[in-house]
Amino acid sequence: MVQQAGRPGEWLDTGLSLAEIGADKFGSRISTDRYTAPGFQERERERIWARTWQVVGRVSELPKAGDWKTYRLFDQSYIIVRGRDGAIRGFVNACRHRGNLLCQGEQGNARRFVCQYHLWSYDLDGKLRGVLRENIQGPIDKDEKSLLKVSVDTFAGFVFLNPDPDAEPLADYIGAEVAELLEPYHLDEMIPVMDVREALECNWKVVMDAFQEGYHVSGVHPQLLNQIDLDPAKSRYRFFDRHSVGCAPFDVANAETFGPEQHVEGIKGLTETFPSLPMILPRFDELVAAHRDENGKLEFPDGVTARTILQQAARDTFTGMGLDVSRLTDAQMSDNQGWSLFPNFFMTIRAGECHVIRAMPHPSGDPNKCVWHVSSYMWLPGELADQFRAELIDVTEPGSHEYFLALQQDYEQMQRQQAGLRNTRLDHLSLVKEEVIVSYFHHVLDRHLAATAQS
Structure with missing residues (x-):
């Protein structure tokens, strides 16, 4: 597929790879008291929460x-x-x-x-x-x-x-570059299809840390490895004044080993990971069928893969439904980009859909607790938007709500981590290179604490 020049999503072509990022660029040692100490949370309350822009709805x-x-x-x-x-x-x-x-x-x-x-x-x-x-x-x-x-x-x-x-204007806080990169997705036109809020037994930063790295997938979400190829060497990153974005190009697992049929079936098995996929599959099947011979054998010519067909199917489907995706690249049709907007907003986004995690300190002030708000948004036309729009679910009984599998696994893991962080002999965490977004988040956190302390 031919890419139009000058689309914001082309930042991936010049984004930093892990190999280009210093092993300790933003710091790898994180003190555990920032997750457990009431005094640290009180500093955050005064110097961050009372002075930063945060999403409220x-x-x-x-x-x-x-x-x-x-x-x-x-x-x-x-x-x-x-x-x-x-x-x-x-x-x-x-x-x-x-x-x-x-x-x-x-x-x-x-x-x-x-x-x-x-x-x-x-x-x-x-x-x-x-x-x-x-x-x-x-x-x-x-x-x-x-x-x-x-x-x-x-x-x-x-x-x-x-x-x-x-406060400084929100436009300045977000930054012109961030606004330009997110504008082509038409986030303002998406509607919630999942919206859940629940108190958790962990610090709000444990939630932010968990969703800002893919290093935990092998341990927490092993079933995803059967469907999605995760190659950290292909990940790309970009850092702004307070915010960041990272992207690992999507492909089905074992794409270099399996044949076209397995690639196609791999994509069809991703409906839980990509909620908009059921809308795209009819066009995807049409495009795949064009590459079958008279005996039904599937062969892709050079330059065509299940990934590129998925991208074309997504572009055709959304365009046909009325969503302008002309300023999104082909990669943005299939690849989730992970956005962190400081202090407490994390979002994965691709054409037509996004998933948002927000983490707030618990109203009680207990640093070992927080409230998370998890939402999924999709672009849907007219009647479909009315049909699938979700209302907020406020979970009052811990553990009573059943999240989809990957989110449920994170829900359980984050609270296990907080239990470990409370051990007094453990005084710091040691981040590795794949956790560079986590490292940058804490770098920005420390910078805000220091700046406001001096002001």
Whole structure:
């Protein structure tokens, strides 16, 4: 297939390989106290969580004026609301009179926010409008007593919040390069097809570490090795100011050993790994059939493989359904790219679908616990989008929710790791080269801690 020039996904052609990255480029020794010590988490709370942009939901959760949702960060509570002017804003979830919570649920719709304590009321833009028996309460500066603002903005269909009202613009925090590389996927047009939130018995960084490397696949997900070829030497990486992306080109296992039939069957067995595959398979089968002779024998000419056919099938399918994939490369039709947006957002993405992991400190402040929010998104047209759109599942009984196999394996492994990290004799972790994204994440974490400590 002929590639168009200048597509953002072509960064893979110049991305760093493991061989080009120094063995200790960002540090390989990670202290265990950052996973278990209350004091370390308190530093993170003050110097990272209170000052960085973090995803709090999707724009689609707030479609109408007055739609609101709450976001909890440790013991802090915030309101995110769509105003009558269409803008999405954020406020501290507390009445300016006596501090009562304004919104106690997860989400809703309101014409105004009314405090149920003394009936003070606020417009959707946060301005104080009504005071009970105002004529006898003495002078009240309604501008000064309006709701306390927090920074809120949107990117790629996600709503971001920064508790700091004077935060740098989200566009600067994300960075122009990151925005350019993600734009062709049309993330803002995808809808959730899985959405689960659950408290875990591990530190939030254990979750981030787990999804930022593929080194654990052989030990935790051995069944994937029967389907997918993982060659670390082919992986490519790119590092930004705070964020990073890595990609290991996809191919079916034993592609160099097996013949065309086995390659085709290998791809058909990946429906759990690639949720959009069932939509693509009809076109995939058509393209495969074109390479069978009159006796049904399958032979691929030079330059054609099951991988390239899958890429063409994906491009044809999505284009036919109405998704513009013209600025995605052929590799982006089949290969998941793993994106880490600091501090707590990890996403694998390919044409038409993405999987997002978010990890938050536990509201209790216990560093040995966290809350993870796992979501899958797909691009689906019209009626299919309505049919497959998933609602949030809030798991309240630990272990009661059954995740798909690979995710279930991670769920169990991360909590086992935290149990090991609590051993006091273990004072550090030793990262290897394949864990370079993990290393960079902790490098950025340390940089933020140091910078804010000096400010």
